[in-house]
Amino acid sequence: MILDTTYNSKEHKQLIADLVGPEFSLVQKLKMNGVGSKRMIIDEVSPNMKSMMNLVSDINYSNIELRPKGILLMINQGLKNFTWIIPYYQLVIYKTNGSSIHAQGRFVHYRNNKTFKENKKFFNKLLNEKVKYDMAHTMPM
Template sequence: MILNTTHFNSEHKQLIADLVGSEFSLVQKLKMNGVGSKRMIIDEVSPNMKSIMNVVSDINYGNIELRPKGILIMINQGLKNFTWIIPYYQLVIYKTNGSSIHAQGRFVHFRDNKTFKENKKFFDKLLDEKVKYDMAYSMPQ
């Protein structure tokens, strides 16, 4: 689900909390060494997300925020902000010339450059959180 989060909307905040959980507390954020990635360049998106990308040749930026039951991908289009809400059970990550995040029939591909390399620890943390979530809801043997 993609929301226009340019302006504060309490309904959006509640919807995000229902889908991926509310924000981590300050203590949890400190224990995890932060829950947000640095800004990354978006190389490519799926055709059904082209409408939220810059039409002119501007660079598209995005960043990721961890939540207890999923992630939020924030995409900037000029002065507008869009948030893509992805629960962990829908999240698929591919590492090909950067990183590609797939869910809900959509994808975002982040460019492999200096800012992406700075986010390596963040992606490791993201994968650890996804594994914890998957283990908590795995089928018993």
């Protein structure tokens, strides 16, 4: 689900908390060494997300925030902000010449450059959180 989060809304905050959980507490954030990525350059997006990209040849940026049951992928388009809410059970990450995040029939591909390489630790943390979530919610055999 993608929300226009340019302005704060109690309904959006509640919807996000219902889908991917509330924000981590300050103590949890400190223990995890942060829960947000640095901004990354978007190289390509799926056709159903083109409307959120800058129309002129500006660089599109995005960053990711971890939540207990998923992630928030924030995209900036000029003065507008969009938030893509992705629960862990829908999240798929591919590592091909950068990295791409897939879910809900959409994808965002990040350019493999210096800003992406600075986020290597964050992507490792993201994968660890996804594995923890998947292990906690697996079906017993």
